Amino acid sequence: MEGFFNPFLRPIPTSIAQDHHSYDSIDDAITPTCRICYQYCLYPIELPCRHKFCFMCIKGQVLAHNLRHCPLCRVVFPMSVINYPVPIVSHEIVFQPNVTNTRRWYYESRSGGWWQYDRITMSKVEEAYNNRQREPCIPLRIAGIMYQIDFNRMIQYRSGYSHIFRRITFGPVTNVKGIAGILFHDQETFEGANRVVPPPQIFRL
Known part of the structure; x- marks a missing residue:
């Protein structure tokens, strides 16, 4: 949506871009990149829309800003994502x-x-x-x-x-x-x- 400002999407700092692979890299299948903090996901979870984020990033969006939609596609997700999180990298x-x-x-x-x-x-x-x-x-x-x-x-x-x-x-x-x-x-x-x-x-x- 042209002209829409999303406070959770910000330019990727050069240092992070150099230290991390792109979001579409093959490593995303193992450790996805969070599009809120732009780092490899810490305790990654998958929303119903299939987008993946750090659990703490999504939790912060809900608790601090009362926003319960995907930062990328804006599809609303249930509160169970926060109350009963299921990490996709279970070994963490x-x-x-x-x-x-x-x-x-x-x-x-x-x-x-x-x-x-x-x-x-x-x-x-x-x-x-x-x-x-x-x-x-x-x-x-x-x-x-x-x-x-x-x-x-x-x-x-x-x-x-x-x-x-x-x-x-x-x-x-x-x-x-x-x-x-x-x-x-x-x-x-x-x-x-x-x-x-x-x-x-x-x-x-």
């Missing part, structure tokens, strides 16, 4: 115990248990934690929404809503449900998956 969503020296970060699920942060957000949280003596509370955009990460209280809350928050922690923890809202595809096999969990842990001051 596999439970792995904390057996390395890499610290993993988690935020509390509304229904009990913990969600692991996505890889990009987790690296930013870890970097901020290492600098917490200088900045104990930092802003961080997650899925298009600005949050505050408070390391003194070990909580996360939406900017401007400090009275509603979730706890955060780093591993190892039990009852890890998945990554950033995506259930582990083999969830029933890992320790703690069927553990009875407490009621939702959303706290109000």
